Amino acid sequence: QVQLVESGGGVVQRGGSLRLSCVASGLPFRAYNMHWVRQAPGKGLEWVAFVRYDGSNELYVDSVKGRFTISRDNSKNTLDLQMNSLIPEDTAVYYCAKDQGGGWHGSFFENWGQGTLVIVSS
Amino acid sequence: SYVLTQTPSVSVAPGQTASITCGGSNIGSKSVSWYQQKPGQAPVLVIYHDSVRPSGIPERFSASNAGNTATLTINRVAAGDEADYYCQVWDIRTDHSEGVFGGGTKVTVL
Numbered sequence: 763q764v765q766l767v768e769s770g771g772g773v774v775q776r777g778g779s780l781r782l783s784c785v786a787s788g789l790p791f792r793a794y795n796m797h798w799v800r801q802a803p804g805k806g807l808e809w810v811a812f813v814r815y816d817g818s819n820e821l822y823v824d825s826v827k828g829r830f831t832i833s834r835d836n837s838k839n840t841l842d843l844q845m846n847s848l849i850p851e852d853t854a855v856y857y858c859a860k861d862q863g864g865g866w867h868g869s870f871f872e873n874w875g876q877g878t879l880v881i882v883s884s
Numbered sequence: 885s886y887v888l889t890q891t892p893s894v895s896v897a898p899g900q901t902a903s904i905t906c907g908g909s910n911i912g913s914k915s916v917s918w919y920q921q922k923p924g925q926a927p928v929l930v931i932y933h934d935s936v937r938p939s940g941i942p943e944r945f946s947a948s949n950a951g952n953t954a955t956l957t958i959n960r961v962a963a964g965d966e967a968d969y970y971c972q973v974w975d976i977r978t979d980h981s982e983g984v985f986g987g988g989t990k991v992t993v994l
Contacts, residue, residue, distance in 0.1 A: 799983070806968075807921075807970050809983030809985065870915070870974070872938070874927055874928070
C-alpha cells in the first residue's frame, strides 16, 4: 500500500532554514502530483505547496511564496520542501500528501504521511 | 482568496445522524473532498468528487454538494467517528490556483 514518510523536522530559530523530505513507496511516484500540507498546533489544515508529477508546475500558498521551494526526485521517490526565512507562524506539523492524479492543478489529497513537526522559535 | 466556512462543532448521540456543512461561494461548481482527522493522527480522505467514498470508508459516510453548501452526513454515528472533519476544494483562477480547506468541524459523540 502507499506509504509516505516525512523527515527533517526540528527546532530552528527565526530566520533560519530547514529542509523537509518525504519518501514514497507502494506507488508509481513519478505518475502523481504531490503536496505539502501543514497544521499549526491546535489549528486546522493549511495547504502549503504543490508540484506536478513531472515538476513542470509548482504552486504555493501566498504566505510562503519566495521563502519555500518544493521539489521532487522521481528517480529516488522523494519529495522535498526547502524552507528559508522561517518565522514563528511557520510552526506546524508538515504533512506530505499524494494527489489523486497528474493534472496541471491539484485536486485532492488521497494519501498522507504521518507528518514532521517544525518549531520556529522567536 | 476562496473561503470555506464550517461550523466549529457538532454533537450527536450514538446511533443518530451527524450533518456537517461547508459553505462557500458557488461551491456547487467545485469538486469537494472531506477528510477525517482523529487526535494525534494524520487526516484520512473519506469523500472525494463531492460524494465518492474511497475503498474502506463505510457506507455510513455520504455527502452532497449544491449551490453554496456542501454537506457530509454520517449515519448511525459510532464512538469511533469522533474526530475533526475538514472540507477541501481546489480553487482555480486565471493567474493562480491553490488548495483551500475549511476551518474544520469537531464531531463529539455524546
